[in-house]
Amino acid sequence: MNSPPVIAAVDGSEHSLAALEWARAAALRHDRDLLIAHVLPDHAQLYAGRRASLHDASQPQEFANPVRDRLLTLLGGGPGFPEGVRYEALEGSVPEALRVIGAEARMLVMGSRGRGGFASLLLGSSSRAVATTAPCPVVVVPHAERRADPADAAGExxxxxxxxxxxxxxxxxxxxxxxxxxxxxxxxxxxxxxxxxxxxxxxxxxxxxxxxxxxxxxxxxxxxxxxxxxxxxxxxxxxxxxxxxxxxxxxxxxxxxxxxxxxxxxxxxxxxxxxxxxxxxxxxxxxxxxxxxxxxxxxxxxxxxxxxxxxxxxx
Missing domain, CATH: 3.40.50.12370 (Rossmann fold)
Known part of the structure; x- marks a missing residue:
């Protein structure tokens, strides 16, 4: 890409889909492409590593990716992503994978991932780590419990x-x-x-x-x-x-x-x-x-x- 894209970090959760909507609007405002970054879960990464190490051609080339399928449905319903939008599956830990890909970003947008019942807090461990280490601006979009207007799906x-x-x-x-x-x-x-x-x-x-x-x-x-x-x-x-x-x-x-x-x-x-x-x-x-x-x-x-x-x- 000639201009740094807006990157939306997604994992299929409602938190991340709210961040995706925010990132889509930001990409339009800044006339930038949108890159959807999905750090694969551990079981998908293990499958990919096992298939590569065993060179087993009888196994499917790709592991089932319900997050990618859901994104395709949400963004257009066709076999591919709309023009100006691309998807990339990443391997590794969430903070490190997003830190690396963030080097090419105008900004990186992600949802909060607070767990353990602390609805008063915006930030989860992954969001905190990315906001601390990414080489680009990081926008954290709040979960519903933290929004001033809970009806505002994108937290804006x-x-x-x-x-x-x-x-x-x-x-x-x-x-x-x-x-x-x-x-x-x-x-x-x-x-x-x-x-x-x-x-x-x-x-x-x-x-x-x-x-x-x-x-x-x-x-x-x-x-x-x-x-x-x-x-x-x-x-x-x-x-x-x-x-x-x-x-x-x-x-x-x-x-x-x-x-x-x-x-x-x-x-x-x-x-x-x-x-x-x-x-x-x-x-x-x-x-x-x-x-x-x-x-x-x-x-x-x-x-x-x-x-x-x-x-x-x-x-």
Whole structure:
């Protein structure tokens, strides 16, 4: 493919089929092909290995693949996949197989696989491992118990807004590039959310609603407390080159007291997508550690979350 595709990771579960619908829409928005990646279950991989090692021509060439058959039915009902869509069966562990194929992706989309009755958590072990190690942005689409609107089959709010969690001094450019590109592709507003640790005054509660401020509303003599005012100005400075590249994207800025992860989780209830950086700013660009904010948002968000790695050491 000339342009990196959108990859949907599927395993036949309802979680993964919701992710597939989200990925199909993303591929259309970005004018990219859609690659459906299916990591074969262990028994299918064992069969393939046994047949190859024994060179037994009497055995069927392929193991029955009900997931592929179901996808064919869902996507067109014909003998092959529609134009612009291809299917690839992968072998190996889920995180490693998706990490390898993710090297060619615009983004990799997958469903959550939470088990054990923890409906309050978005993330299962496979989703966590892929979001931590994939060399491309990973979008995790929530299961039904976590969606703000359970009737939304793809986990995407009709509000259409993209929310970016920003630390003005430390969030890599790759994260901002992804957020602006997503908002531009949707024709949507981008809300930029930063949080500071000190509450504005003893009379303001941490969980009080925050104000969204357009850049043109930042007057020198504004009523915002110094911490809020400084954060908004830092945002404005950091966002300036991206706004020049994407003049079509309306930008809303919000500086709020309290925990950034908690604020982003709250924002996820009405957002089409929440975008966060993968790494703690002090980690190396290709570190396998995931930052605390990204981890918390992935665990508790009510809508799709994009975790964007630092793709360049100098980003």
């Amino acid at each position: 709010s009709s509000a259409g807004r993209v929310v970016l969690g920003l630390h003005a001094a430390e969030t890599p450019d790759d994260v901002l590039d992804f957020a602006f590109a997503e908002a531009a592709a949707r024709g949507a507003a981008l809300q930029v959310l930063s949080a500071y640790a000190i509450p504005p005054s003893p009379t303001v509660l941490i969980d009080s609603p925050f104000a969204v401020v357009p850049p043109e509303g930042l007057a020198d003599g504004g009523d915002a407390v110094p911490a809020e005012r400084e954060m908004l100005r830092s945002q404005t400075e950091r966002l300036a080159p991206f706004r020049v590249r994407h003049p079509e994207v309306p930008v809303e800025q919000a500086a709020v007291p309290g925990d950034p992860a908690g604020r982003l989780v709250t924002a996820s209830r009405s957002a089409a997508l929440v975008v966060v950086g993968r790494h703690h700013p002090r980690h190396r660009a290709r570190s396998l550690l995931i930052g605390s904010v990204a981890h918390a948002v992935l665990q508790h968000a009510h809508g799709p979350v994009a975790v964007v790695p630092t793709l360049h050491d100098d980003a």
